[in-house]
Amino acid sequence: xxxxxxxxxxxxxxxxxxxxxxxxxxxxxxxxxxxxxxxxxxxxxxxxxxxxxxxxxxxxxxxxxxxxxxxxxxxxxxxxxxxxxxxxxxxxxxxxxxxxxxxxxxxxxxxxxxxxxxxxxxxxxxxxxxxxxxxxxxxxxxxxxxxxxxxxxxxxxxxxxxxxxxxxxxxxxxxxxxxxxxxxxxxxxxxxxxxxxxxxxxxxxxxxxxxxxxxxxxxxxxxxxxxxxxxxxxxxxxxxxxxxxxxxxxxxxxxxxxxxxxxxxxxxxxxxxxxxxxxxxxxxxxxxxxxxxxxxxxxxxxxxxxxxxxxxxxxxxxxxxxxxxxxxxxxxxxxxxxxxxxxxxxxxxxxxxxxxxxxxxxxxxxxxxxxxxxxxxxxxxxxxxxxxxxxxxxxxxxxxxxxxxxxxxxxxxxxxxxxxxxxxxxxxxxxxxxxxxxxxxxxxxxxxxxxxxxxxxxxxxxxxxxxxxxxxxxxxxxxxxxxxxxxxxxxxxxxxxxxxxxxxxxxxxxxxxxxxxxxxxxxxxxxxxxxxx
Amino acid sequence: xxxxxxxxxxxxxxxxxxxxxxxxxxxxxxxxxxxxxxxxxxxxxxxxxxxxxxxxxxxxxxxxxxxxxxxxxxxxxxxxxxxxxxxxxxxxxxxxxxxxxxxxxxxxxxxxxxxxxxxxxxxxxxxxxxxxxxxxxxxxxxxxxxxxxxxxxxxxxxxxxxxxxxxxxxxxxxxxxxxxxxxxxxxxxxxxxxxxxxxxxxxxxxxxxxxxxxxxxxxxxxxxxxxxxxxxxxxxxxxxxxxxxxxxxxxxxxxxxxxxxxxxxxxxxxxxxxxxxxxxxxxxxxxxxxxxxxxxxxxxxxxxxxxxxxxxxxxxxxxxxxxxxxxxxxxxxxxxxxxxxxxxxxxxxxxxxxxxxxxxxxxxxxxxxxxxxxxxxx
Numbered sequence: 001x002x003x004x005x006x007x008x009x010x011x012x013x014x015x016x017x018x019x020x021x022x023x024x025x026x027x028x029x030x031x032x033x034x035x036x037x038x039x040x041x042x043x044x045x046x047x048x049x050x051x052x053x054x055x056x057x058x059x060x061x062x063x064x065x066x067x068x069x070x071x072x073x074x075x076x077x078x079x080x081x082x083x084x085x086x087x088x089x090x091x092x093x094x095x096x097x098x099x100x101x102x103x104x105x106x107x108x109x110x111x112x113x114x115x116x117x118x119x120x121x122x123x124x125x126x127x128x129x130x131x132x133x134x135x136x137x138x139x140x141x142x143x144x145x146x147x148x149x150x151x152x153x154x155x156x157x158x159x160x161x162x163x164x165x166x167x168x169x170x171x172x173x174x175x176x177x178x179x180x181x182x183x184x185x186x187x188x189x190x191x192x193x194x195x196x197x198x199x200x201x202x203x204x205x206x207x208x209x210x211x212x213x214x215x216x217x218x219x220x221x222x223x224x225x226x227x228x229x230x231x232x233x234x235x236x237x238x239x240x241x242x243x244x245x246x247x248x249x250x251x252x253x254x255x256x257x258x259x260x261x262x263x264x265x266x267x268x269x270x271x272x273x274x275x276x277x278x279x280x281x282x283x284x285x286x287x288x289x290x291x292x293x294x295x296x297x298x299x300x301x302x303x304x305x306x307x308x309x310x311x312x313x314x315x316x317x318x319x320x321x322x323x324x325x326x327x328x329x330x331x332x333x334x335x336x337x338x339x340x341x342x343x344x345x346x347x348x349x350x351x352x353x354x355x356x357x358x359x360x361x362x363x364x365x366x367x368x369x370x371x372x373x374x375x376x377x378x379x380x381x382x383x384x385x386x387x388x389x390x391x392x393x394x395x396x397x398x399x400x401x402x403x404x405x406x407x408x409x410x411x412x413x414x415x416x417x418x419x420x421x422x423x424x425x426x427x428x429x430x431x432x433x434x435x436x437x438x439x440x441x442x443x444x445x446x447x448x449x450x451x452x453x454x455x456x457x458x459x460x461x462x463x464x465x466x467x468x469x470x471x472x473x474x475x476x477x478x479x480x481x482x483x484x485x486x487x488x489x490x491x492x493x494x495x496x497x498x499x500x501x502x503x504x505x506x507x508x509x510x511x512x513x514x515x516x517x518x519x520x521x522x523x524x525x526x527x528x529x530x531x532x533x
Numbered sequence: 534x535x536x537x538x539x540x541x542x543x544x545x546x547x548x549x550x551x552x553x554x555x556x557x558x559x560x561x562x563x564x565x566x567x568x569x570x571x572x573x574x575x576x577x578x579x580x581x582x583x584x585x586x587x588x589x590x591x592x593x594x595x596x597x598x599x600x601x602x603x604x605x606x607x608x609x610x611x612x613x614x615x616x617x618x619x620x621x622x623x624x625x626x627x628x629x630x631x632x633x634x635x636x637x638x639x640x641x642x643x644x645x646x647x648x649x650x651x652x653x654x655x656x657x658x659x660x661x662x663x664x665x666x667x668x669x670x671x672x673x674x675x676x677x678x679x680x681x682x683x684x685x686x687x688x689x690x691x692x693x694x695x696x697x698x699x700x701x702x703x704x705x706x707x708x709x710x711x712x713x714x715x716x717x718x719x720x721x722x723x724x725x726x727x728x729x730x731x732x733x734x735x736x737x738x739x740x741x742x743x744x745x746x747x748x749x750x751x752x753x754x755x756x757x758x759x760x761x762x763x764x765x766x767x768x769x770x771x772x773x774x775x776x777x778x779x780x781x782x783x784x785x786x787x788x789x790x791x792x793x794x795x796x797x798x799x800x801x802x803x804x805x806x807x808x809x810x811x812x813x814x815x816x817x818x819x820x821x822x823x824x825x826x827x828x829x830x831x832x833x834x835x836x837x838x839x840x841x842x843x844x845x846x847x848x849x850x851x852x853x854x855x856x857x858x859x860x861x862x863x864x865x866x867x868x869x870x871x872x873x874x875x876x877x878x879x880x881x882x883x884x885x886x887x888x889x890x891x892x893x894x895x896x897x898x899x900x901x902x903x904x905x906x907x908x909x910x911x
Contacts, residue, residue: 457867518706
């Protein structure tokens with residue numbers, strides 16, 4: 001026997017058996033690869049999430065580009081140029097109503113009855129009527145043109161629908177039917193020329209409007225009844241500025257070109273920075289992220305403001321102050337809170353919390369709080385408070401871990417120097433575990449941003465950027481969120497439509513936001529950990 | 534525990550030689566009271582939520598007479614509630630009874646109010662949730678335990694393992710609604726189905742003996758299973774890894790020294806000791822799977838379905854049918870029907886059952902974990 005043979009025999013004897021091989025793999029290798037394959041599932045799923053969100057959302061920017069270019073070509077953009085000053089003007093007349101209401105209240109307070117007050121406001125009403133009438137021609141023109149361009153847009157849409165149908169017929173192999181299906185080529189140049197010539201009436205109308213405004217405001221300024229009213233003064237200033245700015249609209253209308261191409265970047269920007277999310281509208285659909293993003297952030301900020309101090313206090317209390325008995329109760333109890341399903345919390349918000357908060361806000365002696373009494377039962381505050389409940393367990397358990405991981409001799413050294421427990425806590429324990437605490441807060445924030453059911457049920461679902469000009473009461477406004485909009489609208493949209501793809505784009509943004517938050521949390525833990533031990 | 538001896542020193546009883554409280558001690562006491570109040574306010578808020586739902590839900594679930602539990606609510610399907618006054622009597626009855634009543638009284642014209650889903654019970658939702666949980670946990674446990682075995686037993690560190698760990702960590706942070714979208718895109722719309730004829734409007738792969746049509750599984754149990762399983766995967770992997778780590782190294786080494794292969798060592802000397810721990814820790818995963826609404830909204834849940842999951846024409850249809858689920862039902866009854874005395878019954882009742890179920894699962898996880906810790910000590 002050669003040495004090699006001897007070794008082989010020896011090793012076979014030691015191992016107890018010869019190993020069967022299939023495709024050069026022993027059974028052990030097979031098991032190893034099997035387990036390894038399962039371990040890669042996590043990576044595969046992450047990639048698949050990206051692929052399938054991307055697959056469904058990818059066409060969005062292209063479709064939005066078409067959407068925006070139809071908006072331009074069919075002349076909707078042109079009419080919107082006129083609509084802007086008209087809406088501003090509507091704002092002015094609304095301001096006028098406020099002024100009247102204010103004056104009316106003052107008159108009532110001075111001891112007059114309603115009839116006398118109305119009589120005293122006669123001159124004011126005449127002024128209001130005069131002001132309201134100046135927009136007549138321009139408004140009429142705008143609404144006429146609105147109908148014209150809407151009709152053009154409808155024709156474009158019908159043509160696009162027919163194209164789609166033809167493609168589907170082709171795909172199904174029904175070539176003859178596909179050929180028979182004719183779609184109209186809309187001649188934009190002709191349509192726009194007609195619209196522009198009709199819009200020639202805008203110049204005289206707007207000039208008349210400006211002149212009328214100037215006359216009305218000048219008369220009001222010199223009139224005796226208008227003296228000393230600060231609100232009216234503000235309004236008059238606004239009206240004068242409006243009259244000065246009005247000719248600019250003509251300049252913009254003259255500079256407008258229907259055939260100016262809409263670049264792809266515009267489509268992306270309209271999504272990322274768009275201030276409006278309007279769908280299924282008869283005029284123009286907008287898919288802008290900002291109202292959803294700001295709603296999500298507002299709710300998350302409220303939640304974090306409530307949750308962070310409470311959760312960190314809990315963590316400090318449990319790990320440093322509580323007696324072992326308390327600890328044995330509090331820790332599992334908070335774990336229990338984390339098990340509450342979010343839809344139950346949402347239901348609690350609708351059925352109980354919203355009503356409680358609103359009736360609390362209607363209590364007379366709490367009216368000094370800005371924003372009270374609140375008008376809506378379901379708003380950012382309701383959702384934020386409940387989200388705080390969902391994020392407290394997350395932040396608590398991670399922060400508690402971080403505190404517990406501080407080595408014991410840090411603490412002992414501090415005590416040995418004569419520090420009290422509180423001093424040790426503030427000067428030693430918290431700094432030593434700060435990176436863990438911060439990453440706990442970040443992960444809690446991630447959880448809040450991604451939470452769906454609570455915001456869907458409790459945030460009020462009004463798609464608008466919170467109005468921070470009104471100060472704190474912005475926190476009591478209903479908002480809509482990124483997660484909420486997906487959950488709400490996904491069930492109702494047609495597959496493959498631009499709206500459908502827009503929802504997937506929102507999903508992609510959520511996905512990346514969660515990755516980024518996770519990444520920062522891990523970086524914080526690694527980079528700022530005080531070397532322990 | 535030894536580590537607490539320093540931090541939890543009891544305040545000694547007052548005596549004449551006691552040092553007067555310094556400013557530092559006073560501020561310490563104040564600060565600790567603030568922490569204590571914050572902690573107890575959190576506990577109080579949580580108790581308030583539990584309390585309201587349990588007290589109000591108990592009205593629906595429990596009755597004053599024998600058998601003290603409202604069994605009808607648990608074993609019936611949801612129905613529309615009809616509320617009306619007829620012949621001087623006030624009636625609040627479900628759809629089936631209402632039809633009988635109308636027949637018996639020769640279809641009188643009455644002014645009635647109707648509330649959908651407010652009568653009957655929630656049996657189909659309980660069943661649906663059970664089906665969803667069992668299937669998705671089976672998938673998640675299989676994949677998750679295998680992955681953990683690889684990470685803890687086979688892998689020797691390096692780039693690959695780092696990547697895997699990073700992926701698991703990130704997967705845990707992905708919002709549940711994104712999982713819902715993903716499940717919708719992949720399983721509902723794209724997943725392959727075996728068929729005898731190709732479907733030209735979708736991608737298909739000829740197999741020789743048939744075709745794989747990528748038509749998607751539709752809104753179905755199986756779509757929900759996979760979506761939920763992938764969502765809960767990080768929880769299961771982390772739990773499994775911890776339990777595997779808790780098995781002492783000597784167990785493996787002893788077995789290897791006796792000539793066992795690595796798989797034999799794992800099968801005989803690691804998994805049997807780790808498995809109880811894995812399963813109990815994974816119960817928390819069950820609570821998560823049962824509690825999530827967003828991932829099943831577009832993948833598995835129906836608002837209403839007359840048939841129960843086992844009432845199907847073909848065995849395979851069990852997989853390819855949508856189900857009603859408790860969390861989705863709560864969403865529907867709390868957002869789609871008005872809030873009043875008639876609808877409150879089903880709303881709070883469903884919330885009670887659901888919360889009780891999920892908390893029961895979580896509680897059993899905590900209890901089992903404590904027992905296991907007491908049993909295995911090495």
